[in-house]
Amino acid sequence: MKLLRDYWPLIPLASLTLLGLILRLYQLDWQCLMVDETVTLMIAAKTTSEIFVWSMQVDCNPPLYYLLAHWSTLLFGIISDFAIRFPSVILGTLAIPISYLVGKEIRNTTLGLLSATIISFMFARACCIPRIHLLFRKDI
Numbered sequence: 840m841k842l843l844r845d846y847w848p849l850i851p852l853a854s855l856t857l858l859g860l861i862l863r864l865y866q867l868d869w870q871c872l873m874v875d876e877t878v879t880l881m882i883a884a885k886t887t888s889e890i891f892v893w894s895m896q897v898d899c900n901p902p903l904y905y906l907l908a909h910w911s912t913l914l915f916g917i918i919s920d921f922a923i924r925f926p927s928v929i930l931g932t933l934a935i936p937i938s939y940l941v942g943k944e945i946r947n948t949t950l951g952l953l954s955a956t957i958i959s960f961m962f963a964r965a966c967c968i969p970r971i972h973l974l975f976r977k978d979i
Contacts, residue, residue: 848939848948852955856935859959863928868920880923883908934958 872880882890882898882905890909894902907926915922938958943951 848943848952851952852936852939855952855955855959856932859935860928860932862960863931867924867928870920872920872923876920876923879905879908880918883912883923884918885909 882893885893887906887909890902890905894900894905904926908923911925912918912922915925935955935958939951939955941951942954
């Protein structure tokens with residue numbers, strides 16, 4: 840019984856994380872690429888060394904996200920909208936348990952679960968929202 844009492848927050852946290860992942864993956868590639876995503880697509884098509892060189896000579900941003908997008912395209916075997924956006928899905932999903940840990944550290948388990956719930960639904964719009972709001976959901 841003590842074991843269940845100590846680990847009960849993991850059940851809703853796992854559920855929230857899974858729900859957040861599903862909401863982030865839902866219709867991930869139905870919208871065409873925005874300008875910044877198109878640039879990421881062009882950079883992800885380069886080799887790893889070319890990404891580092893391009894990042895140091897042309898872009899002022901560190902190359903981590905471009906490398907993640909590059910490896911994502913290698914994972915899926917094709918350079919596509921879905922593959923380019925997939926690292927954002929993974930990082931956004933990882934933000935759910937991290938927000939729980941931060942909330943738990945700041946106050947208590949209840950605040951941790953509340954913050955995880957907010958993050959789960961914050962950047963993933965449900966299908967009941969009108970389509971005009973969905974147009975910009977991938978830009979957040």
